[in-house]
Amino acid sequence: MxxxxxxxxxxxxxxxxxxxxxxxxxxxxxxxxxxxxxxxxxxxxxxxxxxxxxxxxxxxxxxxxxxxxxxxxxxxxxxxxxxVHGVAPTGPQIxxxxxxxxxxxxxxxxxxxxxxxxxxxxxxxxxxxxxxxxxxxxxxxxxxxxxxxxxxxxxxxGTVGPQDLSDNMKRMTAEWSPTQPIEDLYNQVKDAQKFAADHDPITDKHAVRAAIDNLENSGVFTNAKEMEEQEFTHMERHFNAADKERRRILTTKEMGFANKAIEKSNTNTTPNVNPGHRSDANGDNMHGGCCIIRRRAGEKAVYRRPARQNNDENQPPPAQG
Incomplete structure (x- = not known):
């Protein structure tokens, strides 16, 4: 050991x-x-x-x-x-x-x-x-x-002075962004309360008002003042539910925008196939040797015939000098 x-x-x-x-x-x-x-x-x-x-x-x-x-x-x-063993100890005692x-x-x-x-x-x-x-x-x-x-x-x-208390209040009221978890706001208010507890206590009502002012200033909780007289834990439950619903709506909208973008992309890249020709997997026409060119919506379809390949076996022999 x-x-x-x-x-x-x-x-x-x-x-x-x-x-x-x-x-x-x-x-x-x-x-x-x-x-x-x-x-x-x-x-x-x-x-x-x-x-x-x-x-x-x-x-x-x-x-x-x-x-x-x-x-x-x-x-x-x-x-x-x-x-230290006793007098005449037994085996188990030892x-x-x-x-x-x-x-x-x-x-x-x-x-x-x-x-x-x-x-x-x-x-x-x-x-x-x-x-x-x-x-x-x-x-x-x-x-x-x-x-x-x-x-x-x-x-x-380790003593706390007036400047420390002033800085603590600034940390408590620091701007919260809607992109952050709402728990970040709760924590910064609670941390400020703990810091000031033995020096210049922050009441629960003051803490609630600080949180609500921040939420209202964020622009996404316009009716936040309605919860000003509630206890902190009650306020937390209320805005947790409101924030969850807000994020759900945002996610739904984002999914809708994404789906519309996909649909638009598919519409603009639809291949145009001449019904009179059949194509193989490489796009070469099996009857007539035409290649199908993909076009964007509204453009005229373009076809081209692939160049004939030279085959030395089918060429006539060169003229003898």
């Missing part, structure tokens, strides 16, 4: 790095949090209830314990250099002690490998300038946990 490499099982091999010339922001740190969460949960564990892998390594206890189906997480300890020892050792080694890999990813993703205050002169970051690093970054750089 000492060969276990946690990063081989991570959802993301490298985190989204913060550029060296930029300070961490709420949004850049949020992305790092999400990626670390995914990676930690990708490594299975029976600790903490067993439902969230090693998520506790990147999540403070208070947040972890708020998750459903969890129990308090206890960091595993190394079980020692070798199994086997069981060895099994428990191996299981505990494996649990500890996976825990340590996962923590080390997560820390390495975080150090590589954040310019050293912004975490160097945690660095020991002799041991570097060896004694610093991932959570300690994240807490430092969040407190120092």
């Amino acid at each position: 000492s060969s276990f490499v946690a990063i081989d099982h991570f959802a993301k091999a490298t985190l989204t790095a913060i550029p060296p010339d930029e300070k961490p922001t709420y949004n850049s740190l949020k992305t790092i949090h999400q990626e670390l969460n995914d990676n930690a949960m990708a490594i299975n564990s029976t600790l903490g209830g067993g439902h969230y892998g090693h998520l506790r390594l990147v999540l403070p206890p208070i947040k972890y314990n708020d998750l459903p189906n969890t129990i308090p997480w206890v960091n595993p300890l190394h079980p020692g250099e070798a199994p 086997t069981e002690t060895n099994r428990v020892y191996a299981a505990n050792e494996t649990k500890f080694l996976i825990y340590r490998a996962t923590e080390t890999a997560l820390k390495k990813q975080l150090i590589e993703a954040v310019p050293d300038t912004f975490i160097k205050t945690l660095k020991h002169d002799m041991y570097g970051y060896a004694q610093v946990t991932v959570i300690a690093m994240l807490n430092h970054l969040d407190r120092t750089y």
Whole structure:
């Protein structure tokens, strides 16, 4: 088990790095949090209830314990250099002690490998300038946990200011195009709500109005204002149905245009065949040797007789000098 490499099982091999010339922001740190969460949960564990892998390594206890189906997480300890057997153990007792020892050792080694890999990813993703205050002169970051690093970054750089909130409102009201899935609009409004939740909450009514204004401005939902007083979920159901019908009508029209184009093309390229002649597969007349020339509608049919082929066997011998 000492060969276990946690990063081989991570959802993301490298985190989204913060550029060296930029300070961490709420949004850049949020992305790092999400990626670390995914990676930690990708490594299975029976600790903490067993439902969230090693998520506790990147999540403070208070947040972890708020998750459903969890129990308090206890960091595993190394079980020692070798199994400890009782006095005069029986064969089955020795086997069981060895099994428990191996299981505990494996649990500890996976825990340590996962923590080390997560820390390495975080150090590589954040310019050293912004975490160097945690660095020991002799041991570097060896004694610093991932959570300690994240807490430092969040407190120092992860605050949300007025400009962040203003930018968030712009993202919420960004123009939606009818060529996009309507779910894109719902998501941009919901994401803005989540962003502002702990800072300057956006009410559901405000969110509904923002979505409806966008739909009405798109030019395809002219009666959108009628849903302005509805709850967000009700509004979603209504416009999901309306958008589905809109797309069905568009598809039907497109199919109609395509069929008309095909019919027109077939009409303009109909072959004109002289009923007095029969043609073989190559278009050469079987009686009289005429070739049938295809014509466009309204043009006069043209026939030509193929040139007679020379046959040396049928030619008279050249005159003798």
